[in-house]
Amino acid sequence: MSRFLADARLVAAKDLRIEARSRVVLNQVAPFALLVLVLFGFALDADQRTLRAFAPGLFWVAVLLCALLAIQRSVSVEQADGALTGLRLSGMSPAALFIGKASAVFVQLVVLEVLLTAGIIVLYGSEVAQPLLVVATGLLAAVAVACTGTLYGALASGLGVRETLLPILLLPVLAPVLIGATRAFDDALGSAAVDGWAWLGLLAVFAVVATAGGALAYGALVEE
């Protein structure tokens, strides 16, 4: 077990170190996140009342779009220089590899969520009525998206059309996460009378299934 965790931490640290050096998420994906919020502002006629009412949904759509980029990046990092082969030959368990990569994506998603939260507060006038619910939702949704995304990243990897394939593969599967997280935020940001904590239960189930299932399936895939 400790070997497993050590391996996972190794992979996560590697991915995060690569990000720290290349700053792709920071310099490219984060601005994209803000850009999405701005685009929504233009599209919805920049009326703050409307934007505030829809902020939860817009927030989570922006997160999903950014997640696509973060996952693409996570996959492409392994493509260079036969890195994935090296990892496999090292005898590391595929599940550890999965948890490691998913963890790195998770961290990046949390950073993006923090940024986007600031974004909707400033740009859309959202108010955080229940900070605990916001944090819990953000973390659970990030786990769900990171794990599901890492699995699907592997499914679409090695194909010339990965960039166009990943979105249509991944996004429908994440529909429950989008619905659940948006409803939870509706409650947490006070924009609708909804029981956000109940939705959190659904997100938790998804997160657990995604983590366990993803680790299992990743093993089968990477063996190819």
Place this chain on the structure above:
Amino acid sequence: MTETMVTTGTTTGSGGSRVLGAVTLLGLATLLLFAFGLTEPDVRLHPTTGEEIGQFDAVRLLYLHVPLAVFTYVAFVLCAVASAGYLVRRTPWFDTMAHAAAEVGTVFCGLVLVTGSIWGRPVWNTWWEWGDVRLMTTLVLFLMFTGYLALRRATVDPRAAALRGAVVALVAVLDLPLVNRSVEWWENRTLHQKSTLGELKIQDLTLFTLMLGFLVFGLVLAWLLLHRFRVGWLEREDAEHGVATAIAERRAAIDGGDVDAAVGEDA
């Protein structure tokens, strides 16, 4: 699909499948007769105002839409089972069946959405209804399997395609209850719940026609699966044959001392 018939060598048809096809067409003709000629439109009297309400002739679309919906799910369940079978046994039969079931299922699913929408316009007065559980679940299902088909087409290596396809199919099927649950809890009105199968004055003839619809589209599914499976099988054999031929040619070239041809520089 272990038919005992040998192909004629030029098509995927066989004696048995031709009979199936003929029976299916006959059944379809009979269904059309019943759906349009022998059954009554759905007309009821409003309890208080006394005016005529109901689906009127739009109900005739249900003899098409409902069977298609049922067999969409049958096809996708078949795909999931075959995918699981492939993951366990890793034989081409399971993989070919999974792919065939997915493709036919996706076609049916798209038609369910389209016929449902067309039915919904006169009856519910809208082409689409967000927050309706069955609609949303079917739409997400359609999108997931469209992705499945795209992934399979984009993956060149057949073993990788089979493996990835199996994982995607199973994840899709496991995700479906979560999708269903999340839409159900979602706050919106559910027109499907106000579902007209219950409201319909189901006289004997309407019920019979619906059952006939199930029978006919079951046959349609069977025919399509059979032939699509055979096409998939032939595709696999064709690919293997192509590889085997290429290897044989290279070997022959080496034996014949023609090194250039052997390494592929035939120019």
Place this chain on the structure above:
Amino acid sequence: MTHLGYLIAGWGIALGTLGLYVVSIIRRGRDLARRVPAERSRWLTSNDDGSRG
């Protein structure tokens, strides 16, 4: 008949699409059957020569 346009559209699109799909499958089948040598395209029973799966 009321809603005739919807009926024609619904049934028409459905049967038309299925018809096109059938044609496409038959055509694919013919092309492939032509290219694959005979011994590879038998529809097999359980006591065949083992080239199945």
